[in-house]
Amino acid sequence: MAEVSERTGVLSGRVAVITGASRGIGAAVAKRFAAEGAHVVLVARTSAGLEELDDAVRALGGSATLVPLDLTDFDAIDRLGGALYERFKHLDILVGNAGLLGTLTPIAQVKPKEWQQVLDVNLTANWRLIRSLDPLLRASDAGRAIFVTSGAARGPRAYWGTYAVSKAALEMLVGIYAAETAKTKVRVNLLDPGRVRTGMRAKAYPGENPETLPHPDQITDAFLALADAACTKHGETVFAQVR
Numbered sequence: 064m065a066e067v068s069e070r071t072g073v074l075s076g077r078v079a080v081i082t083g084a085s086r087g088i089g090a091a092v093a094k095r096f097a098a099e100g101a102h103v104v105l106v107a108r109t110s111a112g113l114e115e116l117d118d119a120v121r122a123l124g125g126s127a128t129l130v131p132l133d134l135t136d137f138d139a140i141d142r143l144g145g146a147l148y149e150r151f152k153h154l155d156i157l158v159g160n161a162g163l164l165g166t167l168t169p170i171a172q173v174k175p176k177e178w179q180q181v182l183d184v185n186l187t188a189n190w191r192l193i194r195s196l197d198p199l200l201r202a203s204d205a206g207r208a209i210f211v212t213s214g215a216a217r218g219p220r221a222y223w224g225t226y227a228v229s230k231a232a233l234e235m236l237v238g239i240y241a242a243e244t245a246k247t248k249v250r251v252n253l254l255d256p257g258r259v260r261t262g263m264r265a266k267a268y269p270g271e272n273p274e275t276l277p278h279p280d281q282i283t284d285a286f287l288a289l290a291d292a293a294c295t296k297h298g299e300t301v302f303a304q305v306r
């Protein structure tokens with residue numbers, strides 16, 4: 064595995080874990096963080112997507128570690144924490160970005176298996192990441208945790224049941240983690256990306272012209288600001304786009 068480089072940039076020398084990095088918002092954030100000097104640890108199931116991103120990161124002069132992982136494999140999340148400890152002894156940045164939309168359908172018709180999978184990825188995996196990586200974030204001189212939420216978490220929206228429930232619960236989880244880390248050097252925030260041109264958005268709004276939406280590369284400033292060691296925000300929800 065490549066060692067952390069001494070490149071210049073806002074995140075020079077920082078170690079960042081980014082989940083859902085194989086495409087969409089996660090891939091864009093990973094490229095931005097790598098361009099700013101971070102060593103990025105890329106988590107997702109699709110190896111081909113991670114390898115493509117690895118090439119892009121290298122082209123930027125950056126370095127990445129690829130972690131092909133299904134986040135519903137909770138024991139694997141524990142092993143990730145152990146592996147990061149062995150290699151780095153700390154973690155500077157965690158971006159809990161991976162998400163699943165599920166099927167937009169009446170709540171009474173959601174299939175139990177899908178309910179479980181969406182809750183596992185959007186909620187429980189983030190709790191397991193906190194559980195596994197909290198000691199490493201606390202070991203950093205400026206640990207930063209960013210979790211990606213959605214406007215769907217705010218107010219009941221018909222047919223968005225499973226996804227909306229998972230994001231509303233994620234917001235409570237992250238709020239609790241922020242309350243518990245208030246007196247530490249760790250800063251914990253939620254980030255609402257707004258409408259972004261990704262596969263998930265196209266699945267939710269198949270009739271929409273994707274060209275009318277911002278590309279993921281256009282919304283990474285907000286992630287960078289929350290990942291910066293100088294960031295003082297804590298327990299907040301930050302919006303990546305002007306609403």
Ligand code: NJP
Pocket residue numbers: 082083084085086087088089106107108109110112132133134135160161162163184211212213214215255256257258259260261262263264
């Ligand atoms: O979604 P998409 P976005 N284990 O589908 C990964 C939120 N959001 O970038 O495993 C591991 O392009 C999947 O990787 P793979 C949204 O809720 C978005 O739009 O290889 N990884 C892929 O990399 C989510 O939290 C909009 O399939 C798993 C990534 O997740 C975040 O933004 C609006 C996994 C999903 O990429 C990124 O979404 C909004 C698993 N089991 C909130 N399951 C928007 N786009 O407009 C999935 O309000 N992944």
